[in-house]
Amino acid sequence: MTRTMRAVVAPVAGGPEVLEIVQRPVPSPGPGEILIRVAGAGVNRPDVMQRTGALPQPTDAPDIFGLEVAGEIVETGPDVDGSLIGTQVMALLKGGGYAEYAIAKAAHALPIPDRLSLFEAAALPEGLFTIWHNLFDRGRLTPGERVLIQGGASGIGTLALQLALANDAEVIVTAGGTEKCARLEAMGVHAIDYRSADLPAEVMRLTRGRGVDVVLDILGGKTVNNHLACMAPGGRHIGLSFMTGVIAPIDLSLLMRKGLWLSSSTLRPKSDAEKAAIGEEVKSRLLPLLGPHKVRPVLSEVMPLSAVISAHRLLESSRNIGKIVLDCSENSP
Numbered sequence: 001m002t003r004t005m006r007a008v009v010a011p012v013a014g015g016p017e018v019l020e021i022v023q024r025p026v027p028s029p030g031p032g033e034i035l036i037r038v039a040g041a042g043v044n045r046p047d048v049m050q051r052t053g054a055l056p057q058p059t060d061a062p063d064i065f066g067l068e069v070a071g072e073i074v075e076t077g078p079d080v081d082g083s084l085i086g087t088q089v090m091a092l093l094k095g096g097g098y099a100e101y102a103i104a105k106a107a108h109a110l111p112i113p114d115r116l117s118l119f120e121a122a123a124l125p126e127g128l129f130t131i132w133h134n135l136f137d138r139g140r141l142t143p144g145e146r147v148l149i150q151g152g153a154s155g156i157g158t159l160a161l162q163l164a165l166a167n168d169a170e171v172i173v174t175a176g177g178t179e180k181c182a183r184l185e186a187m188g189v190h191a192i193d194y195r196s197a198d199l200p201a202e203v204m205r206l207t208r209g210r211g212v213d214v215v216l217d218i219l220g221g222k223t224v225n226n227h228l229a230c231m232a233p234g235g236r237h238i239g240l241s242f243m244t245g246v247i248a249p250i251d252l253s254l255l256m257r258k259g260l261w262l263s264s265s266t267l268r269p270k271s272d273a274e275k276a277a278i279g280e281e282v283k284s285r286l287l288p289l290l291g292p293h294k295v296r297p298v299l300s301e302v303m304p305l306s307a308v309i310s311a312h313r314l315l316e317s318s319r320n321i322g323k324i325v326l327d328c329s330e331n332s333p
Helices: 045-052 118-122 125-138 155-166 178-185 199-206 223-229 252-258 272-289 305-317
Strands: 004-009 020-025 033-043 068-076 088-092 101-105 109-111 146-149 170-175 190-193 212-217 231-239 261-264 299-304 323-327
Touching: 004 305, 020 305, 033 088, 033 118, 033 305, 045 305, 068 101, 068 118, 068 125, 088 101, 088 118, 088 125, 101 272, 109 272, 118 299, 118 323, 125 155, 125 212, 125 231, 125 272, 146 155, 155 170, 155 272, 155 323, 170 178, 170 199, 178 190, 190 199, 199 223, 212 223, 223 231, 223 252, 231 252, 299 305, 305 323
Parallel strands: 146 170, 146 212, 170 190, 212 231, 231 261, 299 323
Antiparallel strands: 004 020, 033 068, 033 101, 033 323, 068 088, 088 109
């Protein structure tokens, strides 16, 4: 194993052009940790927010970007089973994924479902942890219920809609443009073009006037009231991010009349123990649903580490359908 590695950092906040590939020492795993030779790293919205300065980097996280990877365990910490060396895993990280080697907590690593590629696996951890915690735990989605997923063409959206369908829910998604909507409807959901449709009216039409039981929201801001208007009594509104604003004017009378529940959560600030507990639920509840002819990640692009600036530009353009993954292997350009 080499002593140095390529890694992606941003010396200053700004646009994609501030991202730089630098040489860094290969880190060593501490107690409870594993060192992964990274094959692929997922590109996520929180990476963009960290780059722009909108989402401060946690003080205990490395300055290297990347919150999820897949690859091979090449070293273990002093209290981690050494027989894991050589095992292929996917893992949720505090940071450090855009690199040839990355440190993960052993308790935040997951086995790779049968016959999924390492690039497919790299697209999964952030989504699996987020979706279990928000859609199934906090959102309490159950078979037969209806869910509205904003941003259905995103990496999180394409994974969430498949997992909801696998749980026998009726799924409605939003996307921008007829091409994206057609792709998503081919996956078995109702797709609404947010650019042209009246969202509450269309949702109420599709649900025969009842509304949806759960909303998975990435927009926030003034769109929240539109969501409340198309929710069923007792519905649960879960905020994942706030792309249109962090301040949401709320019609409290709608909240009261329908008995609605609003919540929001994010993974990165959670304790290691909380993430480990979510990981155990993911292993038992979601991983059995993944694999050939089942739920599998939708890959928009696999791009070399050297193209990280282009990867961020693609994500910010919202032209992607599915997840963008960086090829971080040592032989990648």
